[in-house]
Amino acid sequence: MFPSSIKKLISELSKLPEIGPRAATRLVLHLLNRDQSELDNLSSVIKTLKSETQLCQQCFNLTEKDQNFCPICQDLKRDRQTVCLVENVLNIIPLEKTGYYHGLYHVLGGLISPGNGAGPEKLKIKELIERLKVAEPKIAEVIFALSPTTEGDTTTLYIERLLRPFKIKTSRLGRGLSVGSDLEYIDENTLTNALLSRK
């Protein structure tokens, strides 16, 4: 019912996460109504995306191809003695948005998930240990900012044990009620955490 070039783009877009065939079709029709210059623009940033970026050599956040370190690691105003461990690059965004964190990051690139056969060897854990050894100034605190799930907790426990010999302070994000949530619908685990962390 549609020409093949449209079908091809719909099927390409449907492969993307969170975009089903219906949303893809709507996107294509939207693109058809945009100026060619805008399509050229979008097309070229997609094409050069990979060749223009790489991972930061220190924290594995994204960085420009010609820069060894990401904007955060390069920022001399940040507290270089605090490192926040995150699962992936996306998790950096909300932490930065709080405006309360001024240290550096370390992106693990996943979580340990024995159920899915995802062991610790694929994560940037060796690199973290190496980083702790050579860091100048010495790292004083590692904050575990992993998801409050079995995988997140398993990963935190595993890495905490590895860090013990370094005698570095470790901490985890506090657990309790989400702002704006309704007490009636909160699960017992969250409520237990909220009771334990009451002030």
Add this chain to the structure above:
Amino acid sequence: MFPSSIKKLISELSKLPEIGPRAATRLVLHLLNRDQSELDNLSSVIKTLKSETQLCQQCFNLTEKDQNFCPICQDLKRDRQTVCLVENVLNIIPLEKTGYYHGLYHVLGGLISPGNGAGPEKLKIKELIERLKVAEPKIAEVIFALSPTTEGDTTTLYIERLLRPFKIKTSRLGRGLSVGSDLEYIDENTLTNALLSRK
């Protein structure tokens, strides 16, 4: 916090409908993990999208650049005496999916919306009238498949009046209960329609 090429793509993608900055960021990270050949592919279909498509000269559905008529208008097995009026190209998809409609279409390209200053002159109404005059074989029925909204009904009434001189049968999609809906939550208008169209 991200390199500028990433920020550029996130901002380009955020301009698309139904993609906010968060979904755009997730898309970009997903694209970074795909092969360059896949990015080249996506990039090139976006670039050539407009130059490879045009509107069908008969029904204003999408068609290939080198084809004057869309796949549906070209399909000789379809009933050429029935024309289904739709607001836009997207509305063709669910109608085709029913498997019950075998006629042709006419894409209006919008609805009359006096509140938004959208008058009938921007819609393909003149083209519909012209089509009815010259169609061979003669068109026997025009089905109005417009949204059951004030705009849809206004447009249907406006065009029905224009079609009167042609003495062509006109019909509208039946109104009633949506399959799977809960009677408790149905508005009175729908329920009235359901009562009136009871079998």
